[in-house]
Amino acid sequence: MIYLDYNATTPCDKRVVEAMLPFFQEKFGNPSSLYYLGQEAKNAIEETRERIARFIGARKEEIIFTSGGTEANNLAIRGTIEALKKKGNHLITSSIEHHSVLKVFQSLEKEGFEVTYLPVNDAGQLDPDTLQKSIRPSTILISIMQANNETGVIEPIKELASLAQTKGIVFHTDAVQTMGKIPIKVKDLGVSLLSASAHKFYGPKGIGFLYLRKGTPLSPQIRGGEHERRKRAGTENVPAIVGMGKATEIAAGEMEAETKKVETLRNTLEEGLLSTIPEIEVVSQKAPRLFNTSLILVKDVEGESMLLNLDFEGIEVSSGSACTSGSLEPSHVLLACGYPHEIAHGSIRFSLGKFNTAEEINQVLEVFPKIVEKLRKISPFGKSEVH
Amino acid sequence: MIYLDYNATTPCDKRVVEAMLPFFQEKFGNPSSLYYLGQEAKNAIEETRERIARFIGARKEEIIFTSGGTEANNLAIRGTIEALKKKGNHLITSSIEHHSVLKVFQSLEKEGFEVTYLPVNDAGQLDPDTLQKSIRPSTILISIMQANNETGVIEPIKELASLAQTKGIVFHTDAVQTMGKIPIKVKDLGVSLLSASAHKFYGPKGIGFLYLRKGTPLSPQIRGGEHERRKRAGTENVPAIVGMGKATEIAAGEMEAETKKVETLRNTLEEGLLSTIPEIEVVSQKAPRLFNTSLILVKDVEGESMLLNLDFEGIEVSSGSACTSGSLEPSHVLLACGYPHEIAHGSIRFSLGKFNTAEEINQVLEVFPKIVEKLRKISPFGKSEVH
Amino acid sequence: MYSEKVLDHFRNPRNVGKIENPDGVGKVGNPVCGDVMVMYLKIKEDVIEDARFETFGCGAAIATSSMATELIKGKTIEEARQISNNAVAEALDGLPPVKMHCSVLAEEGIKAAIEDYLQKKKEQ
Amino acid sequence: MYSEKVLDHFRNPRNVGKIENPDGVGKVGNPVCGDVMVMYLKIKEDVIEDARFETFGCGAAIATSSMATELIKGKTIEEARQISNNAVAEALDGLPPVKMHCSVLAEEGIKAAIEDYLQKKKEQ
């Protein structure tokens, strides 16, 4: 099996599983409990909090554990808006956000908030000037992702957030695709809120965190006990938190080396595909991009049919975003980049990770052109041959 | 170490950990992905859904996975109210609910809803007549827990829910303390919503579920992808879901036998304590109670000081509820039962589980009377000697 | 998510391609929606002697196209016209709910090609 | 959550009990709030010769009571009166924030017992 869908999810690093294991049966205490076993669990999660805080240049008290990236995004947006709704009702986001951001804004629109969805250029990039112009006196929140999960494009968060900062507007960034991949320093970025999810960087599923800058108001969305400084109730998922801590530690130590390795593989893949398959395009190839992501548009062929054919060959990739694969709409990200529907339907995403090898990439380069050729033969459109 | 705080959390059953393990590194796919690895994960969670549904007599589509009991309770209450708020603004709950229910109602009160907190009798039981009288034409939701986490008292959910049913009011029950301990059949109980949490029945932390009867309106609280039939977005916590499934399977097979064993131990403990320590009381001893729970009131001694002394001896118990141990208020449950503050401060909860042994109980019976004696000597109140 | 049969017809689609000088051609779907099917028919005395297709679309679109050509070969045009989208889906052991629209495409493809044939016949 | 020192003073509280015919007694706290402390003093020429306590309360309440008696023994009443709750907490290597009120109880206990002593002295 050749797994090339690391942006959808990653396998846990072995060391992450090892770190988690003792917390299921032995160190199983409830961190709210005062006795030894409880305090042991409490200490384990507090150490993780410290470690994650250090990694992103934050303070321990600024990290709130959540059940994943989706919850962190929901909490960031709803939590801010509930806390600030008396101050205004205008919100700004982009048209390329993940559904866990977009759907929240769409539901807020129904509740009477005004939302500006910023456009992107052909390469999927946001323009600070456009943001500047869309800010109103009633703007209370701006939420822009740090890197897009489909294209890999990295947005100029620092420039965007500084515009928010000068006007005293809360700025949130969805860093689910960047955490563990590129260095993040929240002070540098100038954001008030930042979301991440462990299963995107070799940690377990079902755990993530929200960075909440000290002093930023936030209304909890899940209420109950006094957990997470009253910002998020519920018995802490201790093993998963510890696992996310380990994943962070590993990223801190190995990120740089992995980046180089994976980027080389990704570039080999792209060059190989571009030189063997006619009429394909690498989306945003010239823009600042994540080193591991390659979104390819293949003319005259539909994405899912490529995906399934690759699956038959044991190669696992995504067609656009994992979450939207079940839907019939083409990727909203590609549409936002200005691609027409018929082109956007022909997208296939390769997202690489640290366990990939050069042989695997060669295998893909062997197999994929044949698949495209086969599907183009079935297609009623342009009958161009593969070289 | 003698762990007697199973109502706070339980260790994972060994078989649960074994069932989860393959899903961290090998079967790590994202259930939204169309290729083999994704569908494998998808099948694993759908089998779990089926298994849990069967266990509680529900249908597969009626089970929504959440990050735990707290989230399930929040989703049940807020989700119902958002869906039904046009129909009325009166809500009913009890004064002995878990904080993950109470705090949600308290925040709803601030948002303009009217909430009736039903009283309980001295034994912590709710009276269907009292509920009947408190129902108004504007009542849209009733939420009553099936068993209380502190006293173990089991409420007459069937009678209470039938009152709701005749008036077409949505009825939710927090079954976090009953799931896996006593048989649950949702049709029998007549509830529309039921919450549970895996870490209370030998499953992992960070996972739970909400039963949502078909046709009951519910507004999602975490939005994003199309997961969980659009009732709860976020990449599924596959290993934890599988673990909860295994825990359910184990409960289905072994619950009955474990109940007998644990009940005998609990009764031995209670009889032993009552016969050696003067001026103590077992709360709700005569009421229908969970077989594993024993809440003891010790006169003239404060709960935390007993808890810490027991901890010194390697015995881990809770003083009231795990969640409130960090706070200074005595248990709201004991206050609701009519105990004065000074008595309520002297509570200590033993909650047993399937890994406890007769020797462990003997050890507690050896140690605890001495601790009470010591603390009563320090106390300025009544200087009664321990026999 | 897909049945074995769907995967089989997707992996090894039957009757792919054009027919030279077809008696009927139906083009349905829309590239904007992500699926387009062209159905070519060879018809003799109102019996479908050969059917071929070209499809741009997802796995289900290709599999239903393939199955549709199989189903109509040898049938009279009256019989073929009565093949519903459900029949195509059933012949494939079912389709996921989100993909049922692909079977509609197949049904419409058959009907469009037959209409084209009848139209041409009238014009002769 | 508690420092080693707190746990030590809680586990082995110093100076537990009553003093017969004390020169000063202070009773502070409230059973409703979950902590009550009674401080007994033996005072000679305004120097605290002995101090004992009885406390109903949590771990921190018992530990701060114990530490308070240790801190004031041998001190003049003027010195003892100046012992703040922070000083008691610091002597125990700190207390968790939710438990700081217990150190207030200790400070108040000392003050109340000294007041009682001064009151009695005045009345003599």
Ligand SMILES: Cc1ncc(COP(=O)(O)O)c(C=O)c1O
């Ligand atoms: C950019 C982005 N944001 C948010 C999420 C959601 O995170 P999670 O899968 O932890 O719910 C994802 C992945 O699905 C993502 O790629």
Ligand SMILES: Cc1ncc(COP(=O)(O)O)c(C=O)c1O
């Ligand atoms: C009755 C009851 N409801 C809800 C909860 C919350 O569940 P969780 O710990 O999974 O958040 C608990 C336990 O903490 C409980 O005892």
